[in-house]
Amino acid sequence: MKLAFVVLAHDRPDQLARLLAALRHPAARAYLHVDRRVSLDPFTRALEAAGSGDVALLPRHATAWGSPQLVDAALEGLARGVADGCGYFVLISGRDFPLRPAEEILAFAEEAGSRSYLEHFPLPDPRWRFGGRDRTDFYTYTVRGRRETCVPRGEDTSFLSRRGRILNWMLRLRSLPKPARRCPPYARAFGGSQWWNLSRPAAEYVLAFLDWHPDYRRYHAHTLAPDEIFFQSILAGTEFADRDELVDDTLRFMRWPSGESHPRVLGVGDLPAMLESKALFARKFDPAVDDAVLAQLTQRVMA
Helix, strand or coil: CCEEEEEEECCCHHHHHHHHHHHCCCCEEEEEEECCCCCCHHHHHHHHHCCCCCCEECCCCCCCCCCHHHHHHHHHHHHHHHHCCCCEEEEEECCCEECCCHHHHHHHHHHHCCCEEECCEECCCCCCHHHHHHHHCCCEEEECCEEEECCCCCCCCCCCCHHHHHHHHHHHHHHCCCCCCCCCCCCCCEECCCCEEEEHHHHHHHHHHHHHCCHHHHHHHHCCCHHHCHHHHHHHCCCHHHHCCEECCCCEECCCCCCCCCCCCCCHHHHHHHHHCCCCEECCCCCCCCHHHHHHHHHHHCC
16 A cells, blocks of 8 residues: 655755655655745755655645645645555645654554544534634635634624724625625534545545535635635535544644644653654654754654
8 A cells, every 4th residue: 555645844844854754665655735935946955865855746835824725735635646546645744743653654554444534523613713603604815915814793803903803894895795604515514633644535535525516615715724624524524424434533743732723842851742642743843942852753763
């Protein structure tokens, strides 16, 4: 079986090269997306210097946080892997790092068979603002490179700053001619972490589903952070969930500070918990903050 790693990167070329070197295996294939907003040259040089210049480069998109282009990049990697005959698919960030050697990750994928691992929970859910209705029912627009959500009249706007209230008023005007926004009826809305681990049947179902429902991608053009809903709703919110096993697990080790929307940078102090976990990957890392933890993990997985 061939294992596909779909990698989304936007910075730190040397760190990305270290990651791809750790994932190198005869039965693994890396499909790399580099944010279009940065120069590709430093990434190309870093990969060639690390002996990882044979990765498959995906078409480039401007992948701002929470943008639909993140979904597009992941889908293109998935489609390339399916076309190349891969049997299992893992989506990771360029700031992730494996906790197991590539051989063990491949063995895990082979044992998983038709099981897919992705966090998924039905919406609405109290862990998200508005229960997630700001994802499914509110319009989100890209304004000067940032994703901005229009909070409709009658909803709580107390969390908005003065600038945010002014912007929200403008977005309400922009939304006036649009119909009420609702999740398409053929898929129940599910949310979860962006990062997934998909079997071949799951990957094929996602791609077929988009052929059956071309409006689904268009609906998510106005979704806040669609990468946290798009795949979950297809796989957990349709009949697929009755046919193949979905495990509610990202297989990622992450530390979430209270009230924060991003996981914190991991360090050497997190190593014992990382290695005792059942996770395949950990995120996120920053050599400028703690390079020693990456050095120790590199030695462990590439020994």
